Amino acid sequence: MHIVLSFNQSVAEEDDQPPSLKQLNTQHTPQDLYAEWDDIETIQAVAEALGQEHQVSLVNADLDAFAKFRALRPDLVFNMAEGLYGGSRESQIPAMLEMLQIPYTGSDPVTLGICLDKLRTKEILTFHQIPNPAFVQLRHASDLPVHFNFPVLVKPTLEGSSKGITDKSLVHNAMELQIQLDSVWSGYQQPALVEEFLCGREFTVALIGNGTAVQVLPIVEIDLSTLPAGANPIYSYEAKWLWDTEIAPLQIFHCPAQLEPLLQRKIEDLCRKAFIHLGCRDWCRVDVRLDASGHPQIIEVNPLPGVLPRPEQNSCFPKAARAAGLSYPEMILSVVNAACERLDLVEKNDAHRCLL
Incomplete structure (x- = not known):
């Protein structure tokens, strides 16, 4: 089969970004912005693995990706593209491929969007009675429900790869909680998810x-x-x-x-x-x-x-x-x-x- 590997390649500095990415990246970016992206060694390793049994082409998931997919028309896309901005970023390439009627590996745009959104993930798990830590989405520490006991864990709602979950994210009082809520808001422009801390393995x-x-x-x-x-x-x-x-x-x-x-x-x-x-x-x-x-x-x-x-x-x-x-x-x-x-x-x- 002809398989296209779709990816986002990590960049160390703003000057290393391709022009298509610079068009999007116009604001100050957090230090961990590209933490979810793959380095060239990983991209090459996946391409070589696919190449053991298939013809392989590479497509960087940038603003030119749609035209490249449309021209290549592969039998399958091996999708490992994480996207960059917005709560739908992991869904963007699969949605594009569905528009083009090109099959791809992995979850569909809806599941990718839900799983990136920790609040929505936990709501679905809770509905299906699948155990997960008690949770609430907060902007102000004073809104923490009375049934929560410290310590609690503070996370950005829409990030992966441990982005925004630092050693300070486990907080032990209301003052520390507000500091972390402010940190998430200023760093990621999104409310934080506050979870009961599980102390086990x-x-x-x-x-x-x-x-x-x-x-x-x-x-x-x-x-x-x-x-x-x-x-x-x-x-x-x-x-x-x-x-x-x-x-x-x-x-x-x-x-x-x-x-x-x-x-x-x-x-x-x-x-x-x-x-x-x-x-x-x-x-x-x-x-x-x-x-x-x-x-x-x-x-x-x-x-x-x-x-x-x-x-x-x-x-x-x-x-x-x-x-x-x-x-x-x-x-x-x-x-x-x-x-x-x-x-x-x-x-x-x-x-x-x-x-x-």
Whole structure:
């Protein structure tokens, strides 16, 4: 098959931005604006994986993407584009592809938009009685409901990749809460989501497939006891991007996680339910934390998981895949195969393999 890889390539400086991006980027940008985008090494690794079985073209998800998709007319788009601005940014490329009637991997625009919006995600989880921390969206600390007890966790409502979730996001009183609410508002121009803090163990769970047949890969535990002394027990922006480096990686992950069989089944079932009820497709990563009683709850759902290729980069989805016995190319191609089965492109996919 002819597969187009759709991506956003991270840029270090404003001068490195292509002209089509500079047209959009006219205001002061936060330091972590491009945290969700992929570096060139990851883009090349995914392209090489796809290239083991398919013809591959690359399309950067900028203002010229529509014309490129329209001209190329691929059999399938492998979508890992995160977008840049607005609550619909992860939905923009899939919506464009649906307009062009070009099939693509991953979740549809509605699911991508919902999962980026933490408030809407939690409303749907709550409706389906899928456990998740108690929550409220706030602008002023004085509006915190009386049933909330400190500490609480403060997050931007419309961000991913731990953007806006710093070590200071776990707050212990009303003064600290207002400081973080103001920080979210000034940094991201959006209200904050305030959540009950769950004090138990934390895990992240990779899934590949669709519907009831979705496969749960080995569970990754995030060992927060390995964070620097004095750090709050949360997987913050600092923990993900600043303290955990390739030169000095934190020994923060255990995969497979050491779990009692009953707890493992509970976590897997919980993640499958979240995957299905939110309408996720082909692949996803779900973050889970235990409450004080040891019961698992959903804290995040990411239908566009990061896939940094090298083990020392501590990317959780590839880490889970390796524990399942999948190489990096096999992991990427498993997502393609899941999409082909869902889209009834199996015959075309199999015919292309026979030609190799």
